[in-house]
Amino acid sequence: MGYDFEDIRSYNDDEYQQKIGDLIAVEPLMNAIQSYFPELTVDQIESKLRSFQTCTEFQADLSCGIVQRIIDTTMESFDWDGVVKLDRNKQYLLISNHRDIILDSALINYCLNGRNYDFSEIAIGSNLVGQPWVKKLVRLNKSFIVKRNVPKEEMLEASKTLSAYINYALHEKRNSIWIAQREGRAKDGNDKTNPALLKMFGLANEGDLLDYLIGMNITPVSISYELDPCDYLKVPELIQKSRGETYQKSPGEDDQHMLLGLQGNKGRVFIRFGQPVNDKVEYLRTIKNRNELLKAFAEEIDKEVYAHYKLWPTNYIAYDLFTAGTKYAGQYTEGEKAAFVNYMDQRLAQLPADEQNKHFFLSMYANPVINKEQSA
Structure with a gap:
């Protein structure tokens, strides 16, 4: 079956010049960039953006430059480990715990670039890219769109298309991919991989599920923040859910969390890249029930995330x-x-x-x- 990825795919390098012209005209974006580079005028930022020839150049210079300034101004220290153990000639499906809406994936790509590895493609929910220019920007930054809040009758098809795109990006575009272990952040600090995520990966597969998942080179990544800038903002939701109540986000809540996550104090931060879980899941071949297999596979990912998680005094x-x-x-x-x-x-x-x-x-x-x- 053929799938149409046009409205979810990341942009290719050769599309950069075509897309950046539209974004330069977006005043909020230019102001946001200038807030990280106050030494540059808007005209100088425009010239800088036009000077890049590819999406990769844009990421390596501008995106990583912004991440560096976030590290310098909001972290006591930032360290990472494990990247050099990854094979440059292979692609990996990086699955990490999820604590910050923007920074988790941005820091992972910063680490990859810091060791001269290719950037990974980034999964981002459509609920976070409401405005057309934001959607264009994230796709320029090598992100692909995960459709959220899809009508029930369209959910399966959207999931199949996403599954097929991930397979296409890994095996045909030959790009590594980052995706969070679950939809939404682990606001309670309890990092658990959702087996439904692994089920989605397998929707585009018609063969053996375990072989297919092993072929994706699923690699756990642990992100450890000493402090969470949004910690107190998460408390009311946790309380409501503990009481069996439905939590209703306030207008602009995601935007508030994104901004605070970028600007707030994070203390020390550490990221550890693990190794593919392929050898650790071979024993799952004895499990014939599909749901039990997915649950056990998710637990193996969790074990690796926990093993490499750096615990702070906090x-x-x-x-x-x-x-x-x-x-x-x-x-x-x-x-x-x-x-x-x-x-x-x-x-x-x-x-x-x-x-x-x-x-x-x-x-x-x-x-x-x-x-x-x-x-x-």
């Missing part, structure tokens, strides 16, 4: 406060504990009073410790 402190214990007291100082408690109090003071605020704030920082314990 995580250990939150765990001890959450459990009212001292199990990890050796992992932090009293000064670090006092600083975190002060940080938490300042964050929660910005929310309407609720006796559960502290519980859910601590849980989002403590859950990575719990997951790492359980996977050890």
